[in-house]
Amino acid sequence: MKKVIIADNAGFCFGVKRAMNMAWEELISNEDKKVYALGPLIHNKQAVSKYEEKGLITVDSMEQIEEGNLEMIIRSHGVAKKIYDEAEIRKIDIIDTTCPFVKKIHQIVNKSYNEGKQVLVLGDKDHPEIIGINGWCMDKAIIAKTLEDVKKIDLNSDKKYIVVAQTTMNEKEFEKIIDYINSIDLNIEIENTICSATRVRQQSARDLSEKVDVMVVIGGKHSSNTQKLVKICKEVVDTLAIETSEELKNIDFNNYETIGVTAGASTPDWIIQDTISYLENL
Structure with missing residues (x-):
C-alpha cells in the first residue's frame, strides 16, 4: 500500500464554499423560479453538473437570460459594474456570491x-x-x-x-x-x-512537495489557482494534474512510494476523497 499524504490546505476555499452554499439554497428554495448563473458557477465541471441537474441554467451573457420569473447568480469571481446596472434596468433579481x-x-x-x-x-x-x-x-x-x-x-x-x-x-x-x-x-x-487562503494553500503545496515522491493536484483544467498549484509542485517534484481519479488509472505509480495530494479552491471534497481512496488502494 502506498503512503498518501493530503496537504494541510486543499479544496474549497471560503469564497467558493460560500458561493456554492448560496447557489444551492436558491435552487432548493425557489423551485418556481428559473435560476441562471452568469458563467460557470466555479471552474469545476463535475460540481457545476450537479447544480445544473438541480435546475441551474448556465449562460455566457445576459443576452441569453429570458424575461420572467427568474434570478441571476453572480459567481464568486465577480463581474463588472455594468452587469449590476443592466440587471437593475431589466429588473433582474441578483444573488451576489462574489467572494468578499x-x-x-x-x-x-x-x-x-x-x-x-x-x-x-x-x-x-x-x-x-x-x-x-x-x-x-x-x-x-x-x-x-x-x-x-x-x-x-x-x-x-x-x-x-x-x-x-x-x-x-x-x-x-x-x-x-x-x-x-x-x-x-x-x-x-x-x-x-x-487572498490569504491562496497564500496558505500555495505554501502548503510547496512544503508537501518537498516530502513526497510525486504530487497529485486535483482541480479544473481552467481553474487559475489549481494551475498555479501545479506549477509550484512541478518546480519541486514529479507532478500529475487531474480533474478526477479516472485520469490516474493509466498512470504507473510503481516508482513512487509516498504520494502527496492537494486540490484547487474549486475542487469538491467528494472528488478529493475519491482520489485519495484510489491512491490508497494501489
Missing part, C-alpha cells in the same frame, strides 16, 4: 479610478476575476501577468498609480514585480490583494 476578497478589490479600484489614479492590475487578463475588476474602472486598467509584462509598461512618474493583484496570483511572482516597481521613482500605492 474580490469585492474588496472592486471597491479599491472604483474609488482609486474616481480619484484619478491609473489602475494597474496584476493577473491574467482573460480570467473572469480580472475582467470583472477591470469593469470597475471603465475597462481602463493596465493589466500585466508577469515581471516581463510590467517592464514593458511605460510608467510615468507624473501619474498616480494603484496596484492590485488577482486573488489567486502566485505570491513569489507578485513579490518580484513589487520589488521592481519599488525600484522606480513613482507615485504608486500598492495593495496586496492576494
Whole structure:
C-alpha cells in the first residue's frame, strides 16, 4: 500500500464554499423560479453538473437570460459594474456570491479610478476575476501577468498609480514585480490583494512537495489557482494534474512510494476523497 499524504490546505476555499452554499439554497428554495448563473458557477465541471441537474441554467451573457420569473447568480469571481446596472434596468433579481476578497478589490479600484489614479492590475487578463475588476474602472486598467509584462509598461512618474493583484496570483511572482516597481521613482500605492487562503494553500503545496515522491493536484483544467498549484509542485517534484481519479488509472505509480495530494479552491471534497481512496488502494 502506498503512503498518501493530503496537504494541510486543499479544496474549497471560503469564497467558493460560500458561493456554492448560496447557489444551492436558491435552487432548493425557489423551485418556481428559473435560476441562471452568469458563467460557470466555479471552474469545476463535475460540481457545476450537479447544480445544473438541480435546475441551474448556465449562460455566457445576459443576452441569453429570458424575461420572467427568474434570478441571476453572480459567481464568486465577480463581474463588472455594468452587469449590476443592466440587471437593475431589466429588473433582474441578483444573488451576489462574489467572494468578499474580490469585492474588496472592486471597491479599491472604483474609488482609486474616481480619484484619478491609473489602475494597474496584476493577473491574467482573460480570467473572469480580472475582467470583472477591470469593469470597475471603465475597462481602463493596465493589466500585466508577469515581471516581463510590467517592464514593458511605460510608467510615468507624473501619474498616480494603484496596484492590485488577482486573488489567486502566485505570491513569489507578485513579490518580484513589487520589488521592481519599488525600484522606480513613482507615485504608486500598492495593495496586496492576494487572498490569504491562496497564500496558505500555495505554501502548503510547496512544503508537501518537498516530502513526497510525486504530487497529485486535483482541480479544473481552467481553474487559475489549481494551475498555479501545479506549477509550484512541478518546480519541486514529479507532478500529475487531474480533474478526477479516472485520469490516474493509466498512470504507473510503481516508482513512487509516498504520494502527496492537494486540490484547487474549486475542487469538491467528494472528488478529493475519491482520489485519495484510489491512491490508497494501489
